[in-house]
Amino acid sequence: MDRFSDKVVLVTGAASGIGRATAERLASEGASLALSDVNADGLEETATACRAEGVDVLAQVGNVGDEASVADIVRSCVDHFGRLDVLVNVAGILQFKDLRETTLDDWNRIISVNLTGTFLMCREAMPHLLNSGGNIVNTASTAALAGHPWTVSYSASKGGVFALTQTIAVEFGKQGVRCNSVAPGSVLTPIQQAFDLPEGADPKLVYRIMALDKQRGPETVASSIAFLASDDAAHVNGTCLKVDGGTLA
Numbered sequence: 362m363d364r365f366s367d368k369v370v371l372v373t374g375a376a377s378g379i380g381r382a383t384a385e386r387l388a389s390e391g392a393s394l395a396l397s398d399v400n401a402d403g404l405e406e407t408a409t410a411c412r413a414e415g416v417d418v419l420a421q422v423g424n425v426g427d428e429a430s431v432a433d434i435v436r437s438c439v440d441h442f443g444r445l446d447v448l449v450n451v452a453g454i455l456q457f458k459d460l461r462e463t464t465l466d467d468w469n470r471i472i473s474v475n476l477t478g479t480f481l482m483c484r485e486a487m488p489h490l491l492n493s494g495g496n497i498v499n500t501a502s503t504a505a506l507a508g509h510p511w512t513v514s515y516s517a518s519k520g521g522v523f524a525l526t527q528t529i530a531v532e533f534g535k536q537g538v539r540c541n542s543v544a545p546g547s548v549l550t551p552i553q554q555a556f557d558l559p560e561g562a563d564p565k566l567v568y569r570i571m572a573l574d575k576q577r578g579p580e581t582v583a584s585s586i587a588f589l590a591s592d593d594a595a596h597v598n599g600t601c602l603k604v605d606g607g608t609l610a
């Protein structure tokens with residue numbers, strides 16, 4: 362498949378996990394890539410792997426929670442490639458904490474990356490996506506769709522991503538820009554290292570946030586992101602695609 366050979370795709374959170382797997386999948390399908398992350402070393406590893414596919418890669422260290430940094434990320438992409446066809450927002454952070462111990466700082470930190478970061482990237486990219494008739498794929502979570510214990514900030518941030526995606530889909534669909542999201546269940550990536558549950562956590566509730574079958578790798582989410590970003594999904598707009606092995610079925 363070569364669905365992205367004439368496309369420029371910007372991926373945030375590209376240094377690791379789902380973002381890296383998505384960048385590699387898109388590179389294998391011919392995309393020119395603007396990759397961004399706060400983690401410079403991981404970003405360079407992803408960029409090297411993608412360049413090995415023979416595609417042009419611009420790697421830029423940047424923080425999606427920072428307005429000036431987001432403006433830089435998008436401007437550099439358009440300066441380098443002359444256009445932007447697809448924005449994939451993957452950057453995110455996770456924390457498990459009892460509601461009663463969640464500080465305002467915890468809340469603000471998670472909302473700032475997961476929700477504000479997605480908002481800022483969508484806002485900054487939209488004029489360029491309107492020019493190209495492009496699309497956005499955001500990363501929500503099954504935590505946006507059903508109660509996941511000990512993740513009040515994270516779940517709220519992902520619920521926001523779910524709603525923001527539908528809003529953009531309706532606001533810009535008629536102007537030719539689609540906006541969809543994926544909702545992964547439990548995927549084996551470094552973010553799982555934050556899997557430090559509160560003391561005395563109920564094992565039955567732990568099961569609620571794990572996949573029904575064995576956990577899968579990030580490539581299972583990357584392939585769904587690639588589908589939504591491609592012309593194969595030309596009539597798919599405002600959808601949240603669950604990628605959870607049926608956990609929430």
Ligand SMILES: NC(=O)c1ccc[n+]([C@@H]2O[C@H](COP(=O)([O-])OP(=O)(O)OC[C@H]3O[C@@H](n4cnc5c(N)ncnc54)[C@H](O)[C@@H]3O)[C@@H](O)[C@H]2O)c1
Nearest residue numbers: 374376377378379399424425452453502545547548550552
């Ligand atoms: N792994 C799962 O089980 C799972 C489930 C549902 C949703 N998700 C979502 O998928 C996305 C990717 O997660 P992952 O599992 O690949 O985790 P990961 O930790 O491997 O990747 C997240 C990436 O985001 C980057 N990042 C963090 N803060 C950033 C910031 N301020 N600006 C730019 N980049 C930043 C990190 O450096 C990292 O490279 C996240 O949005 C996460 O919430 C993951």
